[in-house]
Amino acid sequence: MKFWQKLVAVFIGVCMLAVQLPVSAGESDAPDITAEAAIIIETSTGRVIWEKNADERLYPASMTKMMTGILALEQLNMRSEIMMSREAAYTESSSLGVLAGERIRTDELLNGMLLESDNGAAVALGEAMAGSVTAFAGVMNGKAAELDMKDTHFVNPNGLTEKGHYSTARDMAKLARYAMENKAFREIVCQPQRTIHWTSPHTKIFHAHNTNKLLEKYEGMTGIKTGWTQAAGGCLAVGAKRDGVELIVVLMKTPTPDDRFSDAKKLLDYGFEHVRMVKGISQEKGYRKVWVTNGQQASTKLYPARDINYPLINGEDKSKYSIRYEVPKIVEAPLKAGTPVGKIVVSYNGKDVEHVDMLADDVSSGFSIGSWLVKMFSWAIRLV
The missing domain is CATH 3.40.710.10 (DD-peptidase/beta-lactamase superfamily)
Structure with missing residues (x-):
């Protein structure tokens, strides 16, 4: 009985793999x-x-x-x-x-x-x-x-x-x-x-x-x-x-x-x-907060350049998609709105398949207590 259970499990696994792979000529x-x-x-x-x-x-x-x-x-x-x-x-x-x-x-x-x-x-x-x-x-x-x-x-x-x-x-x-x-x-x-x-x-x-x-x-x-x-x-x-x-x-x-x-x-x-x-991450929900030095504010938000959606090929599973943020913890003012600052990396089944720029809000240079503190303790922030 165990042999047949293992055989069925292998068969199901092969079928699932076939669904997730791109089709080649001859099929x-x-x-x-x-x-x-x-x-x-x-x-x-x-x-x-x-x-x-x-x-x-x-x-x-x-x-x-x-x-x-x-x-x-x-x-x-x-x-x-x-x-x-x-x-x-x-x-x-x-x-x-x-x-x-x-x-x-x-x-x-x-x-x-x-x-x-x-x-x-x-x-x-x-x-x-x-x-x-x-x-x-x-x-x-x-x-x-x-x-x-x-x-x-x-x-x-x-x-x-x-x-x-x-x-x-x-x-x-x-x-x-x-x-x-x-x-x-x-x-x-x-x-x-x-x-x-x-x-x-x-x-x-x-x-x-x-x-x-x-x-x-x-x-x-x-x-x-x-x-x-x-x-x-x-x-x-x-x-x-x-x-x-x-x-x-x-x-x-x-x-x-x-x-x-x-x-x-x-x-x-x-x-x-x-x-x-299928829907992935919207611009509104995909933001990341970063700290600011030499600015009139102590922090700002970075947003994806666009909504991120996931293509599913031959019935794939959306859960195999993942993202990671590659953005700095601290940015320096001034920053013009729309300036690329880092990116989101989209992966499918552990393989990177897409990069989407993260864009800055407008940040003016100047002085604020919060921004000064960020500069003073930037070494500690980067360790976190």
């Missing part, structure tokens, strides 16, 4: 797709919902421009002008038509690159940041390392096929997730179309259309970036949001350009069917 309800590699992640945590050959190194094609785009937003003045070099102007598949020697504002060039997938625009942006394509590839690889993109190596800023230029679905999902945290990037890639202007030496316009055919056709679509070359096949990174759940799908090497869109719809549908969001 009974896995989406039927043409892509050689693919992944679905939940955006707020980056947790994997489903994957297929997600660590296979493949050509990423123009999904590469996500890296060029986010670096441009982080490093360049969007209102400055870029003069188109001969190398940039004569790069293949440069549909905007900015000629060598012409000047165009950085934000216009960036929009043209991300919507129309202009290869020359990517070269021009890379040159503006690092002086040359080769030097900029080094910047890209440095950022890739920062984002823990372990199976990625960039050679150019646009994704044209070159030896040594590769990535994986998993790494591209990390990049897409990071880029979509940038408000300006998110606003660009969700545009169905935009008129690109440049005025030097003559006024010109180009009507750019987003190459992402799912925009305005798939409910909740938020972007992100297409890719296609003969060697890479169809590549696509897309995001969508419904009922508080936001997903990112990356797929690589579909047989035809249209297959990437039909595959993405299947993967997004699958993801939304297998994830639900």
Whole structure:
């Protein structure tokens, strides 16, 4: 009898484990797709919902421009002008038509690159940041390392096929997730179309259309970036949001350009069917009190930058989520409201999955008895 009880217990345990693990390709309800590699992640945590050959190194094609785009937003003045070099102007598949020697504002060039997938625009942006394509590839690889993109190596800023230029679905999902945290990037890639202007030496316009055919056709679509070359096949990174759940799908090497869109719809549908969001901690209840030195008050409150909700994948248990506060015990005035001071770390089953900034209230510098006492006894406070 004991043997059968143990056997049943093991069986139940295996079943419970299966419920809590992300589904991989080949399981009974896995989406039927043409892509050689693919992944679905939940955006707020980056947790994997489903994957297929997600660590296979493949050509990423123009999904590469996500890296060029986010670096441009982080490093360049969007209102400055870029003069188109001969190398940039004569790069293949440069549909905007900015000629060598012409000047165009950085934000216009960036929009043209991300919507129309202009290869020359990517070269021009890379040159503006690092002086040359080769030097900029080094910047890209440095950022890739920062984002823990372990199976990625960039050679150019646009994704044209070159030896040594590769990535994986998993790494591209990390990049897409990071880029979509940038408000300006998110606003660009969700545009169905935009008129690109440049005025030097003559006024010109180009009507750019987003190459992402799912925009305005798939409910909740938020972007992100297409890719296609003969060697890479169809590549696509897309995001969508419904009922508080936001997903990112990356797929690589579909047989035809249209297959990437039909595959993405299947993967997004699958993801939304297998994830639900539950309430975690609100901004109002997630505050922490900290002491203040050199201020007009002795203490202040830090608040989460946003409400924290928990994605449950394949029927997971909310109780496996936990949080910890990584905030200082003492802060120094002045502090401007909204200044990040520490963070909340969200974990699932003991693994860190999300960081949320803790933001300060407005704290003016000055003098108060309480703040003076905090400074006097700061050594003791830190020991508590």
